[in-house]
Amino acid sequence: MIEFSNYDILRNLMFATQWTILLSLAAFIGGTTVALTLTAMRLTRNPAMQRIVRVYVELFQGTPLLMQMFLCFFGLSMLGYEISAWGAAILSLTLFTSAFLVEIWRGCIDTLPKGQWEASRCLGLSFLQTLRHIILPQAIRVATAPTVGFSVQVIKGTALASVIGFVELTKVGTMLNNATFEPFKIFTLVALIYFMLCYPLSLYSKHLEKKFNVSR
Amino acid sequence: MLYFSDLLQYSDVFLSGLKTTVELTVLTTILGVVLGTVCATVRQYGNRASQRVVSVYVELIRNTPFIVQLFFIFFGLPAIGMMLSPWEASMIALTINLGAYSTEIIRAGLASISKGQIEAAKVLGLNFRQTLTRVIFVPAFEKIYPALTSQCIIVMLGSAVISQISVQDLTYAANLVQSRNFRAFESYFVTALLYLGLSILLRFAFNALGKRLFAYRASN
Numbered sequence: 001m002i003e004f005s006n007y008d009i010l011r012n013l014m015f016a017t018q019w020t021i022l023l024s025l026a027a028f029i030g031g032t033t034v035a036l037t038l039t040a041m042r043l044t045r046n047p048a049m050q051r052i053v054r055v056y057v058e059l060f061q062g063t064p065l066l067m068q069m070f071l072c073f074f075g076l077s078m079l080g081y082e083i084s085a086w087g088a089a090i091l092s093l094t095l096f097t098s099a100f101l102v103e104i105w106r107g108c109i110d111t112l113p114k115g116q117w118e119a120s121r122c123l124g125l126s127f128l129q130t131l132r133h134i135i136l137p138q139a140i141r142v143a144t145a146p147t148v149g150f151s152v153q154v155i156k157g158t159a160l161a162s163v164i165g166f167v168e169l170t171k172v173g174t175m176l177n178n179a180t181f182e183p184f185k186i187f188t189l190v191a192l193i194y195f196m197l198c199y200p201l202s203l204y205s206k207h208l209e210k211k212f213n214v215s216r
Numbered sequence: 217m218l219y220f221s222d223l224l225q226y227s228d229v230f231l232s233g234l235k236t237t238v239e240l241t242v243l244t245t246i247l248g249v250v251l252g253t254v255c256a257t258v259r260q261y262g263n264r265a266s267q268r269v270v271s272v273y274v275e276l277i278r279n280t281p282f283i284v285q286l287f288f289i290f291f292g293l294p295a296i297g298m299m300l301s302p303w304e305a306s307m308i309a310l311t312i313n314l315g316a317y318s319t320e321i322i323r324a325g326l327a328s329i330s331k332g333q334i335e336a337a338k339v340l341g342l343n344f345r346q347t348l349t350r351v352i353f354v355p356a357f358e359k360i361y362p363a364l365t366s367q368c369i370i371v372m373l374g375s376a377v378i379s380q381i382s383v384q385d386l387t388y389a390a391n392l393v394q395s396r397n398f399r400a401f402e403s404y405f406v407t408a409l410l411y412l413g414l415s416i417l418l419r420f421a422f423n424a425l426g427k428r429l430f431a432y433r434a435s436n
C-alpha cells in the first residue's frame with residue numbers, strides 16, 4: 001500500500017485543479033459562443049426564433065445539470081454516439097452555461113431604452129449596425145459584472161463532471177479519500193481550492209458592479 | 217431505437233424517488249429560508265463581529281460546489297465524530313446551501329427598506345422585534361420574492377446530487393432503472409422531464425403563494 005504524505009495529497013489536488021480550470025474555460029467559451037448565437041436569434045424579433053430560445057432556456061434551466069450530464073454521457077452512448085467523459089462534460093456544461101447567460105444578457109439588453117432602437121432606425125442604421133454601434137457597447141458594460149459572477153457557477157458546475165468519471169478536482173478528492181481515509185482533511189482542502197478559484201471572481205464581479213453603479 | 221414503454225414497469229420506483237425529492241425540497245426550502253432570514257437580519261442589523269461571521273459563512277458556501285459541501289458533511293464530519301445518515305446529511309447540506317444564498321437575497325430586500333420607515337416605527341414606540349415583523353419583513357420579502365423563489369428552484373434541481381450519497385431521490389431512481397434495463401437515454405430523459413415538470417409546478421405554487429402573502433397590495 002502506498003502512503004500518501006500531505007505533500008502527495010496537495011500535489012495531486014493541484015494537478016487536478018488544472019483540469020477543473022481547463023474544463024471551466026472550455027465550458028465558459030463554449031457557453032458564451034452558444035449564448036451569443038441565441039441572443040442574436042432572440043433579437044431578430046422573429047416569433048419562431050424567439051420561441052426556440054425560450055424553450056431552450058426553459059429546458060436547460062429547468063432540469064438539473066447532473067441529469068444533463070447523464071443524458072450526454074450515458075444517454076448518447078446508448079443511442080450509439082460514442083462520447084468521452086470530457087466531451088460529455090463540455091457539452092452539458094456548454095448547454096447549461098449558455099441557457100443562463102442568454103437570460104442574464106436578455107436582462108442587460110432590456111435595460112436599454114427602446115427609443116434607442118427607434119432612433120437608430122430613424123437614422124437609417126440597419127439591424128446589424130444598430131447592434132454593433134449602439135446596443136452592444138452599452139450592453140457589454142452592463143453585462144460584464146453578472147457574467148463574471150456567473151463564471152463562478154460554471155466553475156462550481158464542473159464539480160459535477162466527477163460523477164460521470166471525469167478526473168478533476170472533486171474526483172481526485174474522492175479518489176484520495178478512498179486511498180487515505182482522511183475525508184475531513186481532503187474535502188476541506190478541496191473546498192478551499194474551489195474557494196480560492198471562485199472567491200476572486202466573486203470579488204471582481206462585485207467590484208465591477210460598484211464601478212458601473214458609480215458611472216450611472 | 218427508443219423504448220419508453222420499458223420504463224412503465226418501474227413507475228413506482230420513479231414515483232417514490234419523486235416523493236423523496238419533493239419532501240426534501242419542501243423541508244429544506246422552509247428551513248433554508250428561515251436560516252437565511254435570521255442570517256440576513258444579523259448581517260444587516262447585528263454588531264460587527266456577528267456580521268463578520270455571517271459574511272464568512274455566506275462567502276464560503278457561495279464559492280464552493282454543492283457536491284463538495286455534501287461530501288464534506290457526509291464523509292468528513294463522521295471523521296470528527298458526527299455520524300449522519302445520508303438523508304440527514306443531504307438535508308443539512310441543502311439547508312446550509314439555500315441558507316447562504318437566501319441570506320444574500322433577503323439582505324438586499326432589508327437594505328431596500330428606507331431608513332425613514334424604521335425611524336417612524338421607533339417614534340411610534342415599536343420595539344425592534346415589532347419593527348422587524350410588522351414594518352420591515354413584508355415589503356422586504358415582497359421585493360425579493362421572485363429572486364428568492366428562483367433560488368429555491370435552483371436548490372431543488374441541485375438536490376439531484378444527493379443521489380451520490382445514496383439518498384433514494386429521483387436521480388437515484390433513474391440510475392437504478394437504467395442499471396436494470398440499460399435504457400439509459402429513456403430513463404434519464406423521463407427523469408429530466410419530471411424535474412422540468414417539478415420546477416414549473418414549483419414556480420406556479422410560489423406564484424400562488426406570493427399572491428396570498430402579498431394580498432394587501434390588491435386591497436388598497
